[in-house]
Amino acid sequence: xxxxxxxxxxxxxxxxxxxxxxxxxxxxxxxxxxxxxxxxxxxxxxxxxxxxxxxxxxxxxxxxxxxxxxxxxxxxxxxxxxxxxxxxxxxxxxxxxxxxxxxxxxxxxxxxxxxxxxxxxxxxxxxxxxxxxxxxxxxxxxxxxxxxxxxxxxxxxxxxxxxxxxxxxxxxxxxxxxxxx
Amino acid sequence: xxxxxxxxxxxxxxxxxxxxxxxxxxxxxxxxxxxxxxxxxxxxxxxxxxxxxxxxxxxxxxxxxxxxxxxxxxxxxxxxxxxxxxxxxxxxxxxxxxxxxxxxxxxxxxxxxxxxxxxxxxxxxxxxxxxxxxxxxxxxxxxxxxxxxxxxxxxxxxxxxxxxxxxxxxxxxxxxxxxxx
Numbered sequence: 001x002x003x004x005x006x007x008x009x010x011x012x013x014x015x016x017x018x019x020x021x022x023x024x025x026x027x028x029x030x031x032x033x034x035x036x037x038x039x040x041x042x043x044x045x046x047x048x049x050x051x052x053x054x055x056x057x058x059x060x061x062x063x064x065x066x067x068x069x070x071x072x073x074x075x076x077x078x079x080x081x082x083x084x085x086x087x088x089x090x091x092x093x094x095x096x097x098x099x100x101x102x103x104x105x106x107x108x109x110x111x112x113x114x115x116x117x118x119x120x121x122x123x124x125x126x127x128x129x130x131x132x133x134x135x136x137x138x139x140x141x142x143x144x145x146x147x148x149x150x151x152x153x154x155x156x157x158x159x160x161x162x163x164x165x166x167x168x169x170x171x172x173x174x175x176x177x178x179x180x181x
Numbered sequence: 182x183x184x185x186x187x188x189x190x191x192x193x194x195x196x197x198x199x200x201x202x203x204x205x206x207x208x209x210x211x212x213x214x215x216x217x218x219x220x221x222x223x224x225x226x227x228x229x230x231x232x233x234x235x236x237x238x239x240x241x242x243x244x245x246x247x248x249x250x251x252x253x254x255x256x257x258x259x260x261x262x263x264x265x266x267x268x269x270x271x272x273x274x275x276x277x278x279x280x281x282x283x284x285x286x287x288x289x290x291x292x293x294x295x296x297x298x299x300x301x302x303x304x305x306x307x308x309x310x311x312x313x314x315x316x317x318x319x320x321x322x323x324x325x326x327x328x329x330x331x332x333x334x335x336x337x338x339x340x341x342x343x344x345x346x347x348x349x350x351x352x353x354x355x356x357x358x359x360x361x362x
């Protein structure tokens with residue numbers, strides 16, 4: 001079965017709040033010839049998330065508030081990829097900025113569209129094992145956060161209780177646990 | 182450590198493409214008193230994704246094109262939650278519409294914000310085991326798709342090769358594999 005891509009015939013900007021958010025209207029042609037006149041396409045910055053694991057096999061997490069989540073949530077290392085930055089470099093930078101840790105054992109857990117229909121940027125997920133302290137933390141995010149060290153059993157329990165409230169964090173953690181076996 | 186939420190002081194609409202996309206500008210107060218004048222908030226419909234497993238332990242997937250993914254991608258059952266529909270009901274409906282299957286063994290894998298900063302709706306993830314054929318498929322999505330049955334080993338290999346290109350699908354599959362042990 002041949003499955004063809006949708007074709008973008010033209011695009012016009014409808015909202016510009018760069019670098020945080022841009023919305024475009026795309027005119028599309030489907031494989032069967034149908035035309036979609038006004039398909040919303042959302043551009044937000046790419047980001048990285050990092051599952052940070054200590055030499056003892058514990059997981060470095062945070063408790064914080066995120067604007068899109070009711071109540072406190074558990075979180076992992078993450079942040080936006082800077083303009084033209086390599087995702088791996090962004091992951092190493094965010095790990096060190098948020099925790100003062102560095103790793104010599106990185107696993108690429110993949111890059112994914114956030115919204116399969118409308119884009120919303122791409123998330124690049126990483127596992128960083130054998131993390132060791134190499135510096136202090138730099139707190140420059142808008143959110144307060146508290147560092148937490150969880151054992152694997154504690155992490156799995158929190159994951160299945162839905163305590164990590166944002167879907168890329170859950171994806172990264174579940175992939176990491178599978179990978180670590 | 183007390184971690185306080187951001188407070189929304191006011192909101193104004195800046196783009197209305199309901200029901201698919203609305204963007205608002207929120208005026209926010211941070212816990213330390215700082216004011217953010219123009220925080221973009223994205224409203225898209227909630228959706229469900231379902232990991233469908235046969236009585237033999239195989240996984241019901243699709244190969245399809247998604248506009249946000251380059252090339253063909255593997256996919257799982259999913260779709261938007263109708264207005265005021267319960268996510269579990271939406272999951273059962275989408276499973277039957279897309280595959281003709283029904284399950285008597287559902288596990289709720291959690292509900293998650295898509296973008297922790299700007300919203301973009303919530304994803305409700307489910308595992309449906311012991312799925313049995315109860316009807317035909319209804320193809321009413323805009324995308325062509327081809328059904329594929331994958332063994333657990335095939336699914337894990339595809340997952341770690343990044344062949345499921347959209348992050349909620351990866352989250353649901355990795356959580357399901359962990360849950361099934």
